[in-house]
Amino acid sequence: MVVHADPWWNAAAQEQATDRAHRIGQTQDVNVYQIVAKDTIEERILKMQQSKSDLAHRFVDNAGTGTSAGISNLTKDDLLQLLE
Structure with a gap:
């Protein structure tokens, strides 16, 4: 366990x-x-992990298609979010 x-x-x-x-x-x-307890820093960490994971999957999935859509589709906010 x-x-x-x-x-x-x-x-x-x-x-x-x-x-x-x-x-x-x-x-x-x-x-x-x-x-995870409700309304805690741990809950915020999990939300941050999920949003960064979703963003990374978007980038990787686009890069794997052979198109040039990868990083060029990320917005300024997406890139700043990676640095948070």
Whole structure:
């Protein structure tokens, strides 16, 4: 069992910890829980992680199509949001 009670700023690090638990328990079921209290900094971190993840997926998905639509479709606000 994995319990994420304090989210990392970097969502990839949290996903890596979850993946590690799955590798360790390869022959057993692995349950992952994330505990977040309402109106806390952790809730804001998760929202930030999600928005940055969505932005990154937009960029990567466009780059993988072979078109030049990748970074040129990002707005100034999108780019500034990555730096927050």
